[in-house]
Amino acid sequence: MKGDWGMSRFRLGVARVGERYDAIVVGAGPAGLTAALYLARYNVKTVVVSKDLGGNMAIAPLVDDYPGIPEVPGAKLADMFVNHVKKYGVPIIVGDPVTSVKREGDMWCIETESGRRICAYVVILAIGAEKRKLNVPGEDRFVGKGVSYCATCDGPLFKDKVVAVVGGGNSALTSALYLASIARKVYLIHRRDSFKAFPVYVEKVKSNPKIELVLNSIVTEILGDKKVTGIRVRNVDTGEERVIDVDGVFIEIGSEPPKDFLKSIGLELDEEGYIAVNPDMSTNLPGIFACGDVAGGKYAYRFEQIITAAAEGAIAADAAYKYLLKIRSAKTEESRG
């Protein structure tokens, strides 16, 4: 009895008319897939629509921080998530990015790049956030071969090696400190001569003998053959260029949520442009929930990990299920009245 979730007498809108569901999950990273898994387990008629499969998880070279599954290639872990969702028969539409989310009557309707249109009472946004890139030669080529956007994830691979961290904020500095406890040496490359990180991190970075500061400098190229062997760095004051030999480059210059898209929906965003969610992952718009890297606000602990994204997906699904029970009840009243 799919799409029934404990309410067998009144099934308004449950029957499939064109593409109509109870819930649409947008995004198929760990957050979206877990939301779909939980919704399916609650017998909520659900569809997943995504531009890709697995999100950032799928492109991680090696994941060792998803508890219970040590040292698994990200692509394999993504497959495991996808198969778990497929077991429950949830359709997953891939390669078709969602271009709009609009209120229509008592439903939310999405449109995709290919012109597909799907409506549902609930939309769970799990569309992630793009890591900011340096946009220099060699960067894309060496992702997973020395170039990383997550020290917490990939740091342990660089034991006793030499690495560079690029950035000047909290995540760059805590990454440098963490990597200094693993790697032999850490270069911290920052385009200014001061940091916007907490003073405590700045002090610790400056007093750590393993960390060498390379200030007023930008990376202009990532060098290597099969994997990273060095970086070309330019001093922005003098214009001087030099090559620093490194085994790895950690690019920690933040993430970029799709602000314009989120604003077009009418969502309340936090200062950095992430969706402001409540502890139950609900947003300012009734029926829209958010989870994973796109979720933020004062209640969210932004950590960008697979395990936290997945948990937020589970919470969003549970809250969405309760929301569906509530609106279904209101509909029942209407049909009685």
Next chain:
Amino acid sequence: MKGDWGMSRFRLGVARVGERYDAIVVGAGPAGLTAALYLARYNVKTVVVSKDLGGNMAIAPLVDDYPGIPEVPGAKLADMFVNHVKKYGVPIIVGDPVTSVKREGDMWCIETESGRRICAYVVILAIGAEKRKLNVPGEDRFVGKGVSYCATCDGPLFKDKVVAVVGGGNSALTSALYLASIARKVYLIHRRDSFKAFPVYVEKVKSNPKIELVLNSIVTEILGDKKVTGIRVRNVDTGEERVIDVDGVFIEIGSEPPKDFLKSIGLELDEEGYIAVNPDMSTNLPGIFACGDVAGGKYAYRFEQIITAAAEGAIAADAAYKYLLKIRSAKTEESRG
């Protein structure tokens, strides 16, 4: 360079003097084990102390809601978590419950039932909460053989079967509604004639033709042979007893955090006795973090799932790591002054 975490010049208190660590994780369910995994990955010198291994996860007959690992016995999943932590060389002390947590100078010191004493700058409490039991004959015997304390977890095993739900709160009623979408019939047994759940759930339960209310009634015995076959129910008004044939019994009468123990530490608790945590899992006591089923308060979405407990453990570890960086910095200042 264990116990260094990016601060190699000053190592006050890092050296092991007797049993001294940087962090103590109390509890070895999914929250505690994930906290330990993340702390170990941050090179924080960590020990896990627990009364048991795996927590409630280990006694679940079959887990199908931990994304990526379908249909796994709880005991096996617990092993997978434990092995992942052991890979990082974290010592796990099992079978020795913690009896006190006290501030001593700049550290927190725990004592265990066997008299062991361990001190650290950080304590992460992941001690879970006991599901409330009916305490009737047959209950313990049939756990995992028809008796369940989690409809979200075990519901899918009862497709087209007959089940009973015991309780009158939100979790009992949402469990009954959910199970009605899976099972053939659901008896809802409640000792009073009214419910303390949200009206929306009460309405839906009452209007669901698959749910039969058995009010003013208590379960006095769970019957069965190899697995549950029925329950003996007594009407508290008339004293009349009868047997209802069921394949499963879902006991949804809440959880019980160890309030007295938590109060003895000086922790701020929420109305139900769970530890009031901030979004980063910190508590009112600096250096003490809480995660998993024991954590509550207005920022926590209490869901009692493996995936959410694990995520909270990861967050607690990340926040604890940042806390350690900060206090280490303060110590550095002292030693300079």
